[in-house]
Amino acid sequence: MSYAETLSPQTAFAVNAIALNSGEQGHFSIVIPSDDDPTSQIIKIATSTWRSRVGCEFKSQSDKYRIITITPEGARFREFVSQWRKERNSLSSSAWDNVRSPAYQRIIGMGERALPFILREMQREVATGDPDDWFVALWSITGENPVPLENRGQLKEMARAWIDWGLRLGYINGEGLGAAFSAIGYLRRP
Amino acid sequence: MAKAWEPHFPQLGTYEDHSPTTYAGGPHPRYNCWAFAAGESLKRWEPDPGNQYYWPSAAPRDYSVPAFMAAYETIGYEPSQNSTLDRSCEKIAIYATADGRVTHAARQLSDGRWISKLGDEEDIIHQLPESLSSVVYGQPVQYMKRTASRGQALHGWFGWGLREILTF
Numbered sequence: 001m002s003y004a005e006t007l008s009p010q011t012a013f014a015v016n017a018i019a020l021n022s023g024e025q026g027h028f029s030i031v032i033p034s035d036d037d038p039t040s041q042i043i044k045i046a047t048s049t050w051r052s053r054v055g056c057e058f059k060s061q062s063d064k065y066r067i068i069t070i071t072p073e074g075a076r077f078r079e080f081v082s083q084w085r086k087e088r089n090s091l092s093s094s095a096w097d098n099v100r101s102p103a104y105q106r107i108i109g110m111g112e113r114a115l116p117f118i119l120r121e122m123q124r125e126v127a128t129g130d131p132d133d134w135f136v137a138l139w140s141i142t143g144e145n146p147v148p149l150e151n152r153g154q155l156k157e158m159a160r161a162w163i164d165w166g167l168r169l170g171y172i173n174g175e176g177l178g179a180a181f182s183a184i185g186y187l188r189r190p
Numbered sequence: 191m192a193k194a195w196e197p198h199f200p201q202l203g204t205y206e207d208h209s210p211t212t213y214a215g216g217p218h219p220r221y222n223c224w225a226f227a228a229g230e231s232l233k234r235w236e237p238d239p240g241n242q243y244y245w246p247s248a249a250p251r252d253y254s255v256p257a258f259m260a261a262y263e264t265i266g267y268e269p270s271q272n273s274t275l276d277r278s279c280e281k282i283a284i285y286a287t288a289d290g291r292v293t294h295a296a297r298q299l300s301d302g303r304w305i306s307k308l309g310d311e312e313d314i315i316h317q318l319p320e321s322l323s324s325v326v327y328g329q330p331v332q333y334m335k336r337t338a339s340r341g342q343a344l345h346g347w348f349g350w351g352l353r354e355i356l357t358f
Contacts, residue, residue: 091195091309091326093222093294096238096253139240153225153233153244 073110077117080107095133099140108140115141119166122159131159138162195311199324206315208305224258226307227282227295228265235261255332258284258292262334270335273319275302279335283319287328294327300338 083103098104107114118134125131135158139145146165151157166172196202224235225244236243237251237258245251249260259269262282270281277300285294296306296319306322307313316322319330 089309089326090311091198093224093234093307093309094253095222095234095236095243135242136238136240139238139242145241147242152242153235155234158242 073113074117077107077110077114080104080110081121095136098133098136104137108137111141115166115171119163119172123163123172126156126159126163130155134159135162193311195308198326199322201323202321203317205317205321207312208315209312221307223307223309224261224292224295226305226313227297228262229297237261253291255284255286255290255292258295259332259334266336267334268336270333273298273304273330273333276335278338280338281333281335283330284332284334285319285322285327285329286331291328294322296322296330 080103084098084101084107087103088101089097099108107118114137118137122131122134135147144165147158147161151161163172221231222234222236225231225233228235233244235245237245237249237253239251241251246261246264248264250257259267262284267282270279273281273283275281275298281298283296283298283304284292285296286292294306296304296316298304299315303315303317304319304321305313305315319333323329
């Protein structure tokens with residue numbers, strides 16, 4: 001998705017919500033007024049929120065306006081996944097080696113907000129074959145281990161245990177559409 | 191055509207691709223090299239601290255050579271002095287880097303060659319344990335053996351043809 005608009009405070013919050021909920025869409029850009037505009041303070045608050053939750057890059061600026069490129073969390077997650085799959089050691093049999101990958105660490109660094117994306121990716125992979133090595137990330141983020149003893153090492157069964165865990169806690173829903181809603185839920189949780 | 195991973199193993203020499211399927215670009219296969227060496231093809235062996243993967247409960251959950259020896263001891267292996275073919279035994283080799291971290295395991299076939307699963311890449315049959323000595327895997331640092339199963343022993347003595355007949 002790519003669009004530009006001049007922000008009013010209301011728009012700023014609307015775009016903020018869009019940024020959080022645009023899931024796995026790609027980058028988009030917005031144009032904001034210069035610092036002396038009355039709305040700039042509110043916009044700064046909004047962009048501060050974006051900075052903590054999405055990639056936010058100032059592409060250019062002039063006396064009149066700035067252009068900010070926003071990368072929604074879903075798109076950031078996709079970028080990290082793509083990078084991880086390129087940089088991981090394909091000769092290693094150790095799932096724990098993933099921890100050494102900077103991109104995998106960045107996924108872990110997304111914390112709880114990465115869970116809906118990981119779990120949805122897992123749902124997709126289980127539907128088409130065997131799941132990838134998400135288990136270290138899930139454990140690192142949550143400290144949980146929902147995998148029954150008898151299923152450890154069996155990737156599909158492990159993934160199903162984590163998906164059930166995600167459904168139970170509301171990180172995903174049965175239709176695989178829970179990521180956006182969970183992102184909102186995350187904001188609401190203390 | 192040479193595989194992209196081949197330059198990582200300067201001592202590889204001739205090898206045979208033994209992959210059941212090609213995994214390139216796809217999700218990981220169900221087993222890994224440590225499970226493969228143990229004869230397990232349905233689940234992954236991994237002593238991860240998060241306790242997510244299968245690891246024999248009697249073995250320490252870390253990546254040290256003693257921990258892997260303890261894991262393989264749970265399925266009947268005991269330390270062996272060498273990698274020499276002994277048709278009454280099945281042998282495995284445990285690889286580790288200089289810091290003592292286990293990286294790989296290979297299993298000896300009844301014809302004396304060795305079979306390895308190379309991470310996400312192919313399963314290959316290589317001539318010697320040292321064929322995979324490298325920066326990536328380090329060296330074979332420990333051999334283990336167990337009494338060969340009847341099928342394995344028959345295969346060792348009489349070759350594939352007779353074994354297949356007996357199996358059926």
